[in-house]
Amino acid sequence: MKQCSKCGLPETYETIEYDNEGVCNICRQQDYRDESIDWDKKKDQLDELVSKYRGKHAYDCIVPFSGGKDSTFTLNYLVKEYGLKPLVVQFNHGFMRPILKENNERTFKKLGVDVHSFTPNWRVVKRLMLEALIRKGDFCWHCHTGIFAYPMQVALRYQVPLIFWGEPSSEYTAYYDVRDEEEELVDETRFNRYVNLGITAEDMAGMIKSDFELDPRDLDPYTYPPLRELKKLKYRSVCLGSYIPWDVKKQSKLIMDELGWKGDQVEGMPWELYPYEKIECYMQGVRDYIKYLKRGYSRVSQMMALDLRKDRISKNDAAQLVNDYEGRRPPSLDLFLEYLGLTEDEFNQIVLKTVVPPFQPDFDKLENAPKTWDFDQWFRENN
Amino acid sequence: MGNLTSVSNAVYEMGEDPIWISNLEQLDDVTHLILPGVGHYSNAFVNLNSIGTAAQLVQILSSRQIPVLGVCLGMQLMMEDSEEGDGKGLGLIPGKCNLLQGENLRLPHVGWNQVVVQKDHPVLEDVKSDRDFYFVHSYASTQITEPWVIATSFHGQKFASIIAKDNFIGMQFHPEKSQTNGLRIIENFINWDGKW
Numbered sequence: 043m044k045q046c047s048k049c050g051l052p053e054t055y056e057t058i059e060y061d062n063e064g065v066c067n068i069c070r071q072q073d074y075r076d077e078s079i080d081w082d083k084k085k086d087q088l089d090e091l092v093s094k095y096r097g098k099h100a101y102d103c104i105v106p107f108s109g110g111k112d113s114t115f116t117l118n119y120l121v122k123e124y125g126l127k128p129l130v131v132q133f134n135h136g137f138m139r140p141i142l143k144e145n146n147e148r149t150f151k152k153l154g155v156d157v158h159s160f161t162p163n164w165r166v167v168k169r170l171m172l173e174a175l176i177r178k179g180d181f182c183w184h185c186h187t188g189i190f191a192y193p194m195q196v197a198l199r200y201q202v203p204l205i206f207w208g209e210p211s212s213e214y215t216a217y218y219d220v221r222d223e224e225e226e227l228v229d230e231t232r233f234n235r236y237v238n239l240g241i242t243a244e245d246m247a248g249m250i251k252s253d254f255e256l257d258p259r260d261l262d263p264y265t266y267p268p269l270r271e272l273k274k275l276k277y278r279s280v281c282l283g284s285y286i287p288w289d290v291k292k293q294s295k296l297i298m299d300e301l302g303w304k305g306d307q308v309e310g311m312p313w314e315l316y317p318y319e320k321i322e323c324y325m326q327g328v329r330d331y332i333k334y335l336k337r338g339y340s341r342v343s344q345m346m347a348l349d350l351r352k353d354r355i356s357k358n359d360a361a362q363l364v365n366d367y368e369g370r371r372p373p374s375l376d377l378f379l380e381y382l383g384l385t386e387d388e389f390n391q392i393v394l395k396t397v398v399p400p401f402q403p404d405f406d407k408l409e410n411a412p413k414t415w416d417f418d419q420w421f422r423e424n425n
Numbered sequence: 426m427g428n429l430t431s432v433s434n435a436v437y438e439m440g441e442d443p444i445w446i447s448n449l450e451q452l453d454d455v456t457h458l459i460l461p462g463v464g465h466y467s468n469a470f471v472n473l474n475s476i477g478t479a480a481q482l483v484q485i486l487s488s489r490q491i492p493v494l495g496v497c498l499g500m501q502l503m504m505e506d507s508e509e510g511d512g513k514g515l516g517l518i519p520g521k522c523n524l525l526q527g528e529n530l531r532l533p534h535v536g537w538n539q540v541v542v543q544k545d546h547p548v549l550e551d552v553k554s555d556r557d558f559y560f561v562h563s564y565a566s567t568q569i570t571e572p573w574v575i576a577t578s579f580h581g582q583k584f585a586s587i588i589a590k591d592n593f594i595g596m597q598f599h600p601e602k603s604q605t606n607g608l609r610i611i612e613n614f615i616n617w618d619g620k621w
Contacts, residue, residue, distance in 0.1 A: 270440050
């Protein structure tokens with residue numbers, strides 16, 4: 043497969059394009075971000091934004107929160123840098139891990155914040171996962187739509203117009219290009235552009251109602267609220283990373299030092315090197331595994347890309363790590379198959395239909411990834 | 426006029442509650458006025474006159490200083506007059522309209538075309554120059570009368586696609602049919618206090 047000459051991301055990576063020098067558009071927009079954006083001016087804009095909304099509503103802002111490094115950093119920054127009173131909104135996707143829960147409790151208590159937590163119906167979640175897997179080879183529809191739609195509903199319920207997300211998607215993809223000088227607003231346009239995989243909650247209801255006893259209200263948590271209601275609220279839904287330069291490595295260290303935030307082992311990742319990445323979901327290993335089967339790379343390559351761009355790793359070392367860790371079958375796949383009532387062969391057949399050429403997976407050559415320390419604590423359908 | 430519902434829907438989506446007015450007294454209830462319009466200059470003028478006399482309307486709009494947006498024919502009605510028919514415009518913004526000219530020029534000018542911003546205006550906040558907007562018209566203001574021209578476009582010849590004076594702004598294209606940038610313009614207009 044063709045790869046970026048700088049960061050190594052392959053041609054199956056979403057939104058990727060290469061220029062004459064073989065460098066990808068995501069590297070190029072990172073260069074622009076680092077060299078051409080006036081971050082002092084951006085910080086002034088952030089000051090202005092915060093002062094415009096401070097003290098005027100039930101809360102100064104909503105902070106959608108998974109407990110991963112990015113949302114934890116965002117919350118920490120807003121509380122400490124600006125002394126804001128946020129409402130933290132947590133959408134529980136169903137796979138929160140023990141260390142993550144401890145982290146969350148510690149973060150909330152140390153920072154002193156109000157928290158609104160929501161967990162959707164597990165029976166519905168399972169059906170949504172199956173449908174999204176079959177149609178798109180991506181079972182995370184319930185989480186991604188819920189994470190982005192539900193906090194907007196909470197913003198309306200509490201009439202809080204300012205919503206702070208963390209990392210902009212332009213750190214990883216080119217759905218938004220920082221070179222356009224178009225602010226990445228976290229709105230319904232973005233939701234429909236890629237978050238919901240082209241499937242709205244209404245579409246989803248139509249897809250599953252024939253074989254699932256669906257209450258019409260079951261999909262409310264995944265439904266983006268009407269634009270008119272948000273406009274009436276005069277909402278502003280922005281990424282903190284549009285105003286300050288995002289650096290996951292530095293920020294992870296900062297929350298570890300200031301909040302005692304802990305990293306974790308993640309299936310398929312080099313545990314010692316990247317303890318901070320994607321620790322919030324125990325289905326992360328399955329997500330990455332599917333990504334590998336479809337596109338020939340996984341989270342390891344993405345972490346290498348970030349570090350190669352910042353010259354934090356040599357190309358040889360990066361290639362070695364990819365070789366050692368990528369494409370291993372995660373132990374969590376057994377749980378996933380139990381939840382969805384699929385055999386592994388059925389799973390493979392579904393995923394095969396969504397493979398992105400020119401990659402072709404070879405199921406015979408796959409090795410197993412090791413179990414993480416908390417594997418035995420994860421929910422089993424049959425216990 | 427043909428685009429009333431589209432304009433009304435766009436305003437509604439932006440969180441406001443549009444009303445359609447049919448007499449001058451109702452003007453007391455509005456904070457912003459939009460003159461939409463697809464149709465014939467003379468007919469539109471007759472319609473306007475059925476609401477009240479043009480002179481009364483001009484007097485109210487100028488004295489109350491409420492922001493007024495003219496769309497397409499609505500923009501042309503804000504000007505002094507047009508070759509199309511024999512009605513007079515309201516004369517809120519200087520200028521007049523004539524049939525677009527050009528060799529083998531296809532009329533009406535229908536579809537997406539570039540709008541080149543010449544001058545800042547609060548209603549264009551966060552809208553970049555050279556973006557495409559949706560047009561449907563045959564007549565336009567081709568005598569570019571400074572300083573009222575905010576943006577220009579080209580179809581056979583250069584014409585004014587946005588004009589503004591005081592609390593009045595007119596657009597030859599249809600913001601209500603122009604997707605994200607068009608809705609941004611409508612939202613900016615709703616939030617505009619009529620000053621710049």
